Amino acid sequence: MPPKRRSSGIAPKSGQSTLAFHGASNKVTKPGTRAQNTKKNIVADPVAESPKADVVEIDATVGSEPTTTEASLLDQTEKEIVAQQAASTPEEDEARRITDARINKYWTAKEKARKAPRVHQNGLSLHEKILQEWDMSGQYGPCTGIARLKRWKRAQRLGLTPPIEVLAVLLKEQDSENDSLSVQRSLVDELLNY
């Protein structure tokens, strides 16, 4: 015979706490993932929104999480930085000793090699110009899908003698704490893989 079921319906009070599927402590969704300017939010109490807005992370301005290409580039840059902190290679040592004057000389030599001046480069800093030239040099491989520092290291390893001034510029940019993704990612990569 199956065991007798209690028919009274009154559950006995046990000492265990029950699960709660509601409440602020069990919230699964991230705050700030939905767009902040939907109609519902405008109608809702603005005072109630502000404590939630404080919880939102700074990255909400950028948009959502990084895309897969950006994620892989960030991963590559992190690995390079970790490797640098572990042991700095002789090329890096030499690159850190390169002065701004030498970088200027390198760039003016490159510009003199051309007959006409470069166009559409008015708003770019010297470092940006050098890095864009580095991207467009096809003999070191494709510039998309790879961080600029990693591409330099790869070219060095394959014996293609990439210019040391480019490494100097990259290390200077890295140390100056600009947004590392925009420094390591080539413009072409951004246009193609947006």
Next chain:
Amino acid sequence: MTSPDGNLLQGAPFQDSPYLPSRNASSYNPLHTFDLPKGTEKHYGQQYADMYFLRLAQLKEAIKRQAEEAWKDFELAGEKATMVDRVLDVRQGDLCWIIGTVYMEMALKPNVLDDIAKEHWIAAPPVRQTYMSSSGQDEMMLEDESGRLRITGESLNSHYVTGCVLAALGTEQADGCFQVIATQYADLPRQPQRWERDDSALAVLGKKNKPVTPKRGSAGKLAIVSGLEITGTDDDDLALDLLVQFLTGELGAHPEQSRSGKITRLIIAGNSLSSSSPILSREDFVNSKRDKGGKQQFGYHTSSYNASPAERLDALLTDILPSLPITLIPGASDPANVALPQQALHPALFPQSRQYANPPVKSNESREGLDSVTNPWEGDIDGWRLLGTGGQTVDDLLKYVDEVEEMDVLEMMLRWRSIAPTAPDTLWCYPFQDDDPLILRDCPHIYFAGNQSKFERRVIQGPADQKVLLLSIPKFRETKTLVVVDMETLEVETVEIGVVQPPTPE
């Protein structure tokens, strides 16, 4: 009747203890050239252009040296050949030579538009046996960072495939085509000496004393089998049981036992299971829908998974493993990833035989017992360097060319220093960015490819006195043949396991 010391278990009628041949250990030192990082460390954001760049950059120096040696005295109509750096910089009428990657433009190559057609439920075109089009529309081009150059010439003779790196000597014609007179490839790389890796490891360890090479006994034999194609049904039982009995020495009498006792390691080179996917393919899905009268099965039902092939393979390995170590290479029809390099078959597939293997957490190789490895695979067995694949590279390459033997394909792949030249064009491949392991760095002593149509062997010579034994291992399911290589003399013999039907009484 009684024995001298009163022991009733000796003397007549008891015979002397039976003949028990023993098996020596095999010296095994695998390499992990084709291991990919696990999980999220693998990135797929990069494009395949990186792979072609790496291939060209890594082979350019070697080809340049070979080509300079071959063509430094070449003169045609009083003109000497010079090297041109970029493929697009050739000038009309100048005799020159260029280095680039071959690209074959073939109309019948698999096209992404076929996949789109399948999406819309139009029947996909059947899998093609060969990519060569009959009308001769196929074009060959040489490519490097600057661009592509169309090439023609009788010396090309349709023996080159996409992905091999060549130097071509010739001149540009009026229509922009480069007429090729002669070609040069990188040829075989340096071949390590026998026992080189083991000796150098010992030399590193024993720095203080003079490195003493250990006394090594004579090596045994290596058995290679491929294409077991286990389906889990009864039709393959007899041949597989006989194979197991041969390898464990249970078959036959003293001569066979001593012969199989010399075998010290078994390599299973791909396609151990006949079909890898429990999820129905699109064609089977359509058929099942039709057969079951319209009842649709979406996704993967646990009730439809048939575990018997994997169980049968596991049982087979467990029978052989106690006495013979095994190296298991996945193949095209095995449950490993589709793209090259295929990673090792997961130990979850082998609940019983994984007791003979090191758990992946502890170590990524098992020197004795079951070593589940990548495809292609490189390693040292008894000092010799072996390189083996499950056969997909050879099969894909044969679709590009006409009337070429499998042995020729194996030889050319070594001479081009490219283990999978058609990857990533028609053979799926991981997008390598740092380093392309599919380029041959050290010349192996033995190069084998599994799942071929018949057994063949050949020995090829290299420019620096390298000697390579090429082996094509036939499918066991069809030919019931096992290949045995003597690791001391590199002699090869085959063992055919046949089932003889007794003549039916008339």
